[in-house]
Each structure stands twice: as C-alpha cells, then as structure tokens.
Amino acid sequence: MQDIAAQLHAWHTTGRPFAVATVVRASGSAPRGPGAALAVDAYGEAVGSISGGCVESAVYESCQEALASGAPVLEHFGYSDEDAFAVGLTCGGSLDVFVHPVVPGTSPGLDAAVLLVSSGVPVAVARIVDGPPALLGRTLTVTPDASYGALPLAHPVVGETRAMLAAGRTGLLPVGDATVFVESYVPPPRLLIFGAMDFAAALARIGRFLGYRVTVCDARPVFATRRRFPDADEIVVDWPHRYLDAEAPRLDARTAVCVLTHDAKFDLPLLERALRLPLAYVGALGSRRTHHDRLTHLREAGLTTAELSRLHSPIGLDLGARTPEETAVSIAAELVAHTRGGTCLPLTTTTGPIHHDPTD
Numbered sequence: 001m002q003d004i005a006a007q008l009h010a011w012h013t014t015g016r017p018f019a020v021a022t023v024v025r026a027s028g029s030a031p032r033g034p035g036a037a038l039a040v041d042a043y044g045e046a047v048g049s050i051s052g053g054c055v056e057s058a059v060y061e062s063c064q065e066a067l068a069s070g071a072p073v074l075e076h077f078g079y080s081d082e083d084a085f086a087v088g089l090t091c092g093g094s095l096d097v098f099v100h101p102v103v104p105g106t107s108p109g110l111d112a113a114v115l116l117v118s119s120g121v122p123v124a125v126a127r128i129v130d131g132p133p134a135l136l137g138r139t140l141t142v143t144p145d146a147s148y149g150a151l152p153l154a155h156p157v158v159g160e161t162r163a164m165l166a167a168g169r170t171g172l173l174p175v176g177d178a179t180v181f182v183e184s185y186v187p188p189p190r191l192l193i194f195g196a197m198d199f200a201a202a203l204a205r206i207g208r209f210l211g212y213r214v215t216v217c218d219a220r221p222v223f224a225t226r227r228r229f230p231d232a233d234e235i236v237v238d239w240p241h242r243y244l245d246a247e248a249p250r251l252d253a254r255t256a257v258c259v260l261t262h263d264a265k266f267d268l269p270l271l272e273r274a275l276r277l278p279l280a281y282v283g284a285l286g287s288r289r290t291h292h293d294r295l296t297h298l299r300e301a302g303l304t305t306a307e308l309s310r311l312h313s314p315i316g317l318d319l320g321a322r323t324p325e326e327t328a329v330s331i332a333a334e335l336v337a338h339t340r341g342g343t344c345l346p347l348t349t350t351t352g353p354i355h356h357d358p359t360d
Contacts, residue, residue, distance in 0.1 A: 001020060001022065001035065001037045001113075001117055001125070001183060001185075002035075002117055002185050003036075003037070003048060004037060004038075004039055004047045004048040005114075005117045005118035006118055007039070007047045008020070008039060008047075008102075008114050008117075008118070009114055009115065009118040011039075011041050011104075012102070012104045012111070012114045012115070015104050015105070016041050016042055016043075016104070017041070017042045017067060017101065017102065017103045017104070018039050018040060018041040018042065018067070018101075018102050019039065019040050019062075019063035019064070019066045019067045019099055019100060019101045019102065020037055020038075020039045020063075020099075020100050020102060021037065021038045021039070021040075021050055021059045021062060021063055021075075021097050021098070021099045021100075022034075022035065022036070022037045022050075022097065022098050022100070022181070022183070023035065023036040023037070023050050023095050023096070023097055024074075024096050024097065024098045024129050024172065024181040025095070025096035025172060026094070026095050026096075027094050032049065032050055032051055032095075034170050034171060034172075034181070034183075035170045035183050036048075036049065036050045036051075037050065038050045038056065038059055038060070038063070039063070040060055040063035040064060040067070042067060044064070046060055046063075050095065050097060051077075051095065055077045055095070055097075058075075058077070059075070059077075059097055059099070062075055062097070062099045063099055065099075066099045066100070066101040067101050069101075070101055070103075071101070071136075072098065072099060072100045072101060072129075072136045072137035073098075073099050073136075074096060074097070074098050074099075074129055074130055074136075075096070075097045075098075075099060076094065076095070076096050076097075077094060077095045077096075077097065078094030078095070096129075098127070098129040098181060100127065100137050101137075102114070107139055107149065108148050108149045109125075109138070109139030109140050109141050109148055109149020109150070110139045110141075110149070111148075112141040112148035112149065113125040113139060113141045113148075116141060116143065117185050120187065121143060122143060122144055122165055122184075122185065122186045122187065123141060123142065123143050123165070123184075123185050124141070124142045124143075124161045124162065124164055124165035124182055124183065124184045124185070125139065125140075125141050125142075125182070125183045125185075126139065126140040126141075126142065126151060126157055126161045126173070126180050126181070126182045126183075127139045127140075127180065127181050128151060128153075128178050128179070128180055129172075129179055129180070129181045130178065130179035131176075131177055131178030131179060132177065132178065135151075135152065135153075135178055138150075138151050138152065139151075140157060140158065140161065142158060142161045142162050142165060143165075144162065144165065144166075151175075151180065153175045153176065153178060153180075155175045155176065157173070157175065157180060160173055160182075161173075161180075161182050164182045164184055165184045165186070167184075168184050168186045168254065169182070169184055170182060170183050170184050187213070188211055188212060188213045189211070189212055189213070189254035189255065189256070189280070190212060190213050190214075190215065190251065190254070190255045190256070191203075191204075191207040191212035191213070191214045191215070191255075191256045191258065192215050192217065192244070192247075192255065192256070192257045192258070193207070193214065193215065193216045193217070193232075193258050193260060194216075194217050194218070194240040194257070194258070194259050194260060194261055194266065194270060195218060195240075195259065195260035195261035195262065195263075195266070195285070196216055196217075196218035196220065196223035196224040196225075196228060196229065196235075197223070197260060197261075198324040199260050199285065199324045199327050199328065200216055200229070200258075200260050201228060201229055201231070201324065202323075202324040202325045202327065202328035203258060203260070203327075203328040203331055203332070204216055204229055204231045204232045205231040205328070206328045206329065206332045207231075207332070208231045208232075208233070210332060210335075210336070212256070213233050213234075214231065214232045214233050214234070215232065215233065215234040215235075215236060216229045216232045216234070216235050216236070217235075217236040217237075217238060217240055217243045218236075218237065218240075218261070219237065219238060219239045219240065219266065220237075221237045224236070224237045239266070239269075240259075240261065240266050240269070240270040241266075241269035241270045241272070241273055244257075244270060244273050244274060244277075245273065248273075248277060251277060251279060252278070253278050253279065253280055254280050255279045255280055256279065256280050256281040256282075256283075256335055257274045257279055257281065257282045257283070258281075258283050258284075258285075258315065258331060259271060259274070259282070259283065259284040259285065259315075260284075260285045260315075261285075262285050262286055262290070264293075264294075264297070267284060267286075267294065268294065268297050268298070268301070271284060271294065271298060271311065272298060272301050272303065275298070275303055275307045275308065275310055275311060276303070276307060280338070280339065281312065281335055281338050281339070282310055282311055282312065283311070283312035283313060283315035283316070283331065283334070283335075284311060284312070284313040284314075284315055285313075285314070285315050286313060286314055286315075287314065288314060290314075291313045291314055294311075294313065295308060295311075298311075312334060312338070315330075315331055315334070316330030316331040316333070316334050317330050317333045317334045317337070317344055318330075319333070
C-alpha cells in the first residue's frame with residue numbers, strides 16, 4: 001500500500017470511496033510478495049499492481065464488486081492444471097488477495113492507516129483478513145506510541161503489531177479462529193556511500209532506484225557536490241569515520257555501507273567502526289592486494305575474525321565490470337543477493353523457488 005499511498009490519500013481527502021486489493025500470502029514463484037497492492041476508486045481508476053499482469057483484470061473486477069457490495073473478501077489465485085484458461089498465475093505460484101472497500105470517515109483504523117502510511121512515520125496496519133464474516137476488514141493502525149481503531153479479538157494484538165513494526169515485518173498473525181494481516185511501513189533502508197567519485201555517482205543512481213535513501217559522504221568539498229550527485233538524497237562533507245560516528249545511533253540492520261574512497265586514511269578508520277556496528281552490509285572497493293593489506297591493518301586495530309568476516313571486499317559480484325555503471329550493477333547485485341539470500345548463480349543452474357528471502 002505504501003507505493004500507492006499518495007493516491008489513496010488524495011481519494012480519501014476528497015471523500016471518494018475506493019477498494020484496496022492487498023497480497024496477504026504468496027507462495028511458489030508469485031511475482032509480488034505480501035503487501036503489494038492495487039486500488040480502484042468509485043470511478044474505475046486503478047493504481048498499483050499485485051501480480052505484474054497475471055491476475056490484474058480479475059482483481060480489478062473484485063475491487064468493483066467489493067465497492068458495490070461494501071463487503072470485503074479474501075480471494076485465492078493459483079495456476080490450474082485442470083483448466084488452462086482459469087484465472088491464475090502462469091508462473092506457477094499462488095496468491096491470497098484481500099479486497100477491502102474503504103469509505104472515508106467510517107473506520108477510525110482505516111482512516112488513520114490511509115493518512116499515516118503516506119506521512120513517512122513508522123506505522124503498522126493490522127486487518128482481519130480471514131475468519132468470521134462479521135469481523136472481516138476490521139482494522140487497527142499502530143505507531144510506536146499510539147493506536148487507532150480496535151480489533152474485537154481476545155488477544156494482545158496491539159503489542160504483537162507494535163513488535164512487528166519494530167522489526168519492520170509484514171505477515172500473517174493467527175489469532176484464535178481469525179487471521180490478521182499486519183503490514184509494517186518504515187522509512188526506506190539507508191545506503192551510505194563513502195567516496196565522491198564516478199563509481200559513487202553510478203551507485204547512488206542505482207541505490208535510489210532500488211528504494212534506498214542514499215547518502216554520499218566525502219571529506220573533500222570540491223568533489224561532494226549536488227551537481228556531481230543529483231541522485232543522492234543527502235550529500236555530506238565530512239571525514240567518513242566522523243560522519244559514521246555521528247550517525248551511528250540512527251543506523252540499523254537495514255543500513256548498507258559502501259566504502260569507495262580507495263584511500264587508506266579514509267577507509268581504515270571508517271571500516272574499524274562500520275564492522276563493529278549491526279549493519280546489513282559493509283563493502284569496500286579495492287584490489288585483492290588492497291584487501292589483504294586492509295585485513296592486516298584491521299586485525300592490528302583489534303577487529304575479531306567474526307567482525308572481519310562481515311566485510312565484502314573486493315566489493316561486488318564477478319561480472320567482469322569495468323565502467324562505473326557496470327561496477328554499480330555489480331555492487332547492487334551483491335547487495336540484493338545478500339539481503340534476499342540469493343546464491344548469485346545463474347537461474348538456469350539452480351532449482352527451487354526463484355523468489356526467496358533468507359528465511360525461506
């Protein structure tokens with residue numbers, strides 16, 4: 001829902017009813033995961049996507065039916081061997097989609113969800129998507145210090161939802177004879193790029209494309225300029241290690257650090273700190289000889305074997321990259337693989353699900 005939050009907010013502000021279809025469960029090679037959403041307003045305008053095209057038309061019709069009836073419904077879409085023309089996913093996966101009509105002003109939980117998801121503050125939306133028909137669609141919206149609406153369930157749903165929000169998790173929560181779908185919306189993950197050079201400019205571009213909030217940091221003001229880095233969300237002129245020290249309280253396990261300065265006086269103090277922080281990824285540009293020398297210095301600085309094992313160096317996958325753009329693709333590919341638990345092997349040489357996460 002976050003991808004289409006601005007449009008939902010606009011419809012809600014004008015009092016226009018709409019229906020939101022949300023993927024609440026995906027299995028196999030389903031193209032979109034839980035949380036993907038498509039919405040249709042009372043005039044038939046559609047925004048968003050839940051399947052990349054496979055079942056979009058059927059979901060659009062379900063949204064229109066929900067708007068007409070006012071009743072939410074849980075739909076299932078999967079490929080049928082018995083009926084090749086049945087609505088389903090040609091990729092072989094399956095989706096459970098919750099279609100929820102929204103009438104502005106009729107549900108405090110839903111109203112808060114539409115308003116807060118577009119605001120940028122951390123928020124989790126819990127909806128009953130399966131269970132007794134009278135409870136379907138009941139919505140609770142939770143922030144770190146407040147809650148809106150209520151779920152009529154004998155269970156500490158607020159606490160569970162807030163815990164999922166703290167972890168940035170989206171998923172199903174079984175509660176007695178009902179099932180609650182919790183969607184967590186947190187600020188985008190951060191990508192900190194150290195070193196204001198051509199490789200950094202290309203990586204900033206692809207990092208923003210992947211949904212990161214991108215910061216470029218360099219101690220040299222002549223290089224760290226907006227003109228050189230138009231795709232960065234933030235440009236900082238400071239010594240890298242000093243900036244990392246200042247930002248450390250605001251970094252988390254979704255933060256990626258890419259050290260591209262290729263200069264020991266910048267790299268070593270920065271890596272000493274970065275490898276001791278609970279970050280998602282730490283990578284450093286350089287040759288194998290540079291990497292060997294780095295490890296020697298970092299060991300002398302007191303870093304443990306476990307801490308050093310977290311360093312991705314030389315940074316990136318072996319794509320044969322030469323240009324800044326190719327190198328950025330190499331780094332981004334390694335970052336995605338590390339985040340999602342990918343093997344980095346060609347899909348033609350692997351078996352099992354194509355879409356997976358480290359928890360699969």
